Amino acid sequence: MEADIAVIGGSGLYSLFDKHESLDAKNKYGSASGTISVAELEGKRVAFLPRHGNKHTIPPHKVPYRANIQALSELGVKMIIGTCAVGSLYSSYKPGDFVFFDQFANMTCGRDDTFFDEDEVVHVSMAYPYCDYMRRVAEESSNRMNLSYHNTSTLAVVNGPRFSTVAESKLLMDNGFHCINMTQYPEVALAREKQICYLGVGVITDYDAGLVGKIIPVSFDEVNRVFAENMVKLKGLIKEIVSGLNPEKRTCSCRNALDGAKVNV
Ligand SMILES: [Zn+2]
Numbered sequence: 001m002e003a004d005i006a007v008i009g010g011s012g013l014y015s016l017f018d019k020h021e022s023l024d025a026k027n028k029y030g031s032a033s034g035t036i037s038v039a040e041l042e043g044k045r046v047a048f049l050p051r052h053g054n055k056h057t058i059p060p061h062k063v064p065y066r067a068n069i070q071a072l073s074e075l076g077v078k079m080i081i082g083t084c085a086v087g088s089l090y091s092s093y094k095p096g097d098f099v100f101f102d103q104f105a106n107m108t109c110g111r112d113d114t115f116f117d118e119d120e121v122v123h124v125s126m127a128y129p130y131c132d133y134m135r136r137v138a139e140e141s142s143n144r145m146n147l148s149y150h151n152t153s154t155l156a157v158v159n160g161p162r163f164s165t166v167a168e169s170k171l172l173m174d175n176g177f178h179c180i181n182m183t184q185y186p187e188v189a190l191a192r193e194k195q196i197c198y199l200g201v202g203v204i205t206d207y208d209a210g211l212v213g214k215i216i217p218v219s220f221d222e223v224n225r226v227f228a229e230n231m232v233k234l235k236g237l238i239k240e241i242v243s244g245l246n247p248e249k250r251t252c253s254c255r256n257a258l259d260g261a262k263v264n265v
Helices: 011-016 065-074 132-145 166-174 184-193 220-229 231-244
Strands: 005-009 021-023 036-041 044-050 079-088 098-100 103-107 154-158 179-181 197-206
Touching: 005 011, 005 065, 005 231, 011 044, 011 231, 044 065, 065 184, 079 184, 079 220, 079 231, 098 132, 098 231, 103 184, 132 197, 132 231, 154 184, 179 197, 184 197, 197 220, 197 231, 220 231
Parallel strands: 005 044, 005 079, 079 197, 103 154, 154 179
Antiparallel strands: 021 036, 036 044, 079 179, 098 197
């Protein structure tokens, strides 16, 4: 089985893939979160991996991120579209809007976040973690679909699975963060270590701990409800983005991310 592009997201996206081949991938980092489907989408070989398992049983801090990215890399994947729900920390970033991240700050702990912890020392650049080329394609796709979106977003990635306190939410707002999520790290960083382009697509579902006193703080039921409401749009956006991507002709720097990053002895 081979694929050029992969989509990581909720199991609700399985339905994008008719007549697919499937694989329960296992590698030196363990088993992938769930069954990987590979099918043709918009004329391209696209894999789908449910981040939280086939039946959503894996919490954010226990997702086998390394096994997942290793499995996609072994399939030959060059580009990943990582979809997720995000909370907004910024009043003009509204529930139902799409967000394409350009920066993150890692606030998780205890996650295996590198492939380079054995024989070689590698310091991969993470200054610009998201693929500019893919973000541009996402922006063009959203314009064609007339979607409400934001093409810049600084994301705080927290460990979860609990939601934020009001104090934590305020701290992030005061420091200029736009959104908050529990799964982008280390997924995007590991993709970079494999020289895979990564696009983070967030669906805003809530206002975290409530824009500090102005709105009711987030609940999981509310996240689920808003995400489900936007599922049809998300599927349409993924198809449009896949249609616009050309994995064979990528000229972005992601494909050379390890150049000059290894310590030579
Ligand atoms: Zn790229």
